[in-house]
Amino acid sequence: MAQTVLESPDLNFNPLDAVEQIACANGWAFERQGDDEIVTEVSSAVCTFRLWFAWRPDCEALHFTCAFDMKVAEPRRATIYPLLALINERLWLGHFDMFSDEGMVVFRHAMLLRGGHGATPEQMVDLVQASLAECERYYPAFQFVLWGGKTAEEAMAASILDTKGEA
Secondary structure (H helix, E strand, O other), X not given: OOOOOOOOOOOOOOOHHHHXXXXXXXXXXXXXXXXXXXXXXXXXXXXXXXXXXXXXXXXXXXXXXXXXXXXXXXXXXHHHHHHHHHHHHHOOOOEEEEEOOOOEEEEEEEEEOOOOOOOOHHHHHHHHHHHHHHHHHHHHHHHHHHOOOOOHHHXXXXXXXXXXXXX
């Protein structure tokens, strides 16, 4: 039986180095909490998002969370779950979730980076841009449910307008 010889991975690789480069290039204040975690905040037209990246070298996975500056009070949490399900049906990358202990709405995604060749700065930029775009797109739906008293279906219909063609 023939065996394939693989290059040995660079065990010193850390994708958070690429994230730090992006934060510096964009002038974002960030906190590097050791070799396995980095946090930054990004302001957008709708709110400020807190971006958290965590690196797990043992399973070669990068976990990304983008949190809204929105917390859902305990009595209103049941109204958010149907909206999360409707939104997540539409997503190709990542998913929306709510941290049960804090009631914080977040967008989450994990990347497997097995082999030690790592994530490029371009991949990290794509991850951040795609995530922020989804967060900005669906932020109004969360507002309609939480503060407008709308159902998940009403919030989706009122807040998501897919433009087709040109005006």
